[in-house]
Amino acid sequence: MTKMEPITTAEIEALREAYVKDEKARVVRNALTKNDLNMISRVFEAEAANPFIFSIDIKTMSATNQMASGRCWIFSALNVMRETIGKKYGIKEFELSQNFVAFYDKLEKANWFMECVLQEIDNPVGSPENRFLLDWAVGDGGQWNMLASLIKKYGICPKTAMPETYQSSHTRTMNGILNQRLRRFASDARKAAAEGRKGDIAGLKKEALKEIYGLIASCFGLPPKSFTFEYYDKDEKHHAEYNVTPLEFYEKYLGTDVDDYVSVINGPTADKPYHKLYTVKYLGNVVAGNRVELLNLPIEEFKEATLKQLKDGEVVWFGCDCGKDGDRESGLWDDGLFDYEGTLDMHLNLTKAEQLDMRHSAMNHAMVITGVNLVDDKPTRWKIENSWSDKNGQKGYYSASDSWFDKYMYVVAINKKYLSEKALAALQEEPTVLEPWDPFGTLAD
Numbered sequence: 001m002t003k004m005e006p007i008t009t010a011e012i013e014a015l016r017e018a019y020v021k022d023e024k025a026r027v028v029r030n031a032l033t034k035n036d037l038n039m040i041s042r043v044f045e046a047e048a049a050n051p052f053i054f055s056i057d058i059k060t061m062s063a064t065n066q067m068a069s070g071r072c073w074i075f076s077a078l079n080v081m082r083e084t085i086g087k088k089y090g091i092k093e094f095e096l097s098q099n100f101v102a103f104y105d106k107l108e109k110a111n112w113f114m115e116c117v118l119q120e121i122d123n124p125v126g127s128p129e130n131r132f133l134l135d136w137a138v139g140d141g142g143q144w145n146m147l148a149s150l151i152k153k154y155g156i157c158p159k160t161a162m163p164e165t166y167q168s169s170h171t172r173t174m175n176g177i178l179n180q181r182l183r184r185f186a187s188d189a190r191k192a193a194a195e196g197r198k199g200d201i202a203g204l205k206k207e208a209l210k211e212i213y214g215l216i217a218s219c220f221g222l223p224p225k226s227f228t229f230e231y232y233d234k235d236e237k238h239h240a241e242y243n244v245t246p247l248e249f250y251e252k253y254l255g256t257d258v259d260d261y262v263s264v265i266n267g268p269t270a271d272k273p274y275h276k277l278y279t280v281k282y283l284g285n286v287v288a289g290n291r292v293e294l295l296n297l298p299i300e301e302f303k304e305a306t307l308k309q310l311k312d313g314e315v316v317w318f319g320c321d322c323g324k325d326g327d328r329e330s331g332l333w334d335d336g337l338f339d340y341e342g343t344l345d346m347h348l349n350l351t352k353a354e355q356l357d358m359r360h361s362a363m364n365h366a367m368v369i370t371g372v373n374l375v376d377d378k379p380t381r382w383k384i385e386n387s388w389s390d391k392n393g394q395k396g397y398y399s400a401s402d403s404w405f406d407k408y409m410y411v412v413a414i415n416k417k418y419l420s421e422k423a424l425a426a427l428q429e430e431p432t433v434l435e436p437w438d439p440f441g442t443l444a445d
Contacts, residue, residue, distance in 0.1 A: 041343040054371035063396020065389035067169035070140030073366040075387035090233035095159040099168045109138045137179040141444045144413040148258040149289030155246030161227035167219035261413040266302045268353045277431040280441035308418040317413040322365035331393025334401040362439035
């Protein structure tokens with residue numbers, strides 16, 4: 001191991017002297033005492049370079065609001081699906097129940113966690129896998145394949161059939177209680193195994209699942225077994241269908257096979273060759289459901305598939321790092337929006353691969369691409385539907401520059417018909433299993 005070198009008093013004095021002599025640093029320091037660093041570093045030309053106008057602009061419904069929850073992947077996926085239903089039946093505005101999907105996601109994730117813990121029960125509690133499982137336990141996040149598993153098993157329903165509750169929109173406290181109970185199970189199961197009582201574990205799990213179901217039902221409400229679907233079409237004509245089950249609603253009203261969509265990623269790191277299929281160990285929610293599979297493509301092919309789907313009039317679900325280079329109020333994501341390097345005289349640039357390898361960036365939010373601006377058939381900016389209400393951005397819609405797309409866009413759900421033959425061939429291969437803490441699993445945190 002290399003010897004660790006301390007910073008010396010002489011070095012600190014030299015650093016101070018150099019800083020004091022820097023006139024620009026003095027001006028910046030004075031400015032930052034009373035101003036936001038973002039405002040001081042903002043490149044105001046960036047907004048003018050990204051007007052909210054798009055050559056392909058798919059008309060979509062009003063923005064939704066996930067409120068104080070991490071259910072962006074559910075909101076964005078259901079926003080994609082409601083557009084399909086709306087077009088088929090001439091419905092101008094409606095929402096699918098995010099709470100319905102979240103209810104079963106929480107229940108299935110609890111079961112998934114317990115099963116994963118049992119897979120590691122003979123390994124030390126301090127092993128990397130056990131530490132990962134126990135650190136993260138169950139959160140609000142997820143990926144497209146996880147949503148597909150839920151919908152195929154439980155279906156979907158309109159929001160009117162299972163509206164939001166305070167707890168479904170503010171999940172922090174409930175998540176804390178849920179994870180405490182799951183860790184209680186993990187502790188009990190490990191004790192039973194250590195004492196030679198592995199036969200007791202099934203009973204411990206059954207008891208935990210009963211309590212967890214009660215917690216979720218008390219917080220989210222009970223999901224409907226059937227419901228009445230009522231709506232007005234574009235001519236204001238009333239329609240009603242009675243005693244529809246959630247699975248019937250998925251099959252009849254959506255009528256889209258969620259398995260037709262592939263999670264395409266752009267991960268330019270050395271451990272992930274392109275045109276290969278990947279999965280992440282212990283990433284999932286429904287036991288015996290869809291495996292999370294990620295097809296890695298070069299950014300050019302990644303974009304090409306995305307554009308094909310948009311040009312065909314279909315919006316695109318995606319996952320990205322939304323915490324970098326963005327302004328929530330104006331609704332712009334652009335890697336040229338803030339000049340921190342120029343303001344602070346620092347070397348900050350990292351390639352996309354370096355960002356991933358050095359843990360500087362990873363997927364943390366899912367949204368929907370609803371448009372793009374093309375110049376000579378090349379994208380310059382992208383229109384995005386978010387789920388942070390209509391109070392920010394352009395009534396809940398945002399714009400991302402194409403360079404931001406290249407840098408921070410990580411996954412899109414693409415219909416297989418828009419993929420190349422080479423990409424389709426890769427889907428037939430057995431996926432490489434990535435470690436549980438790989439950055440391409442973070443959207444499910």
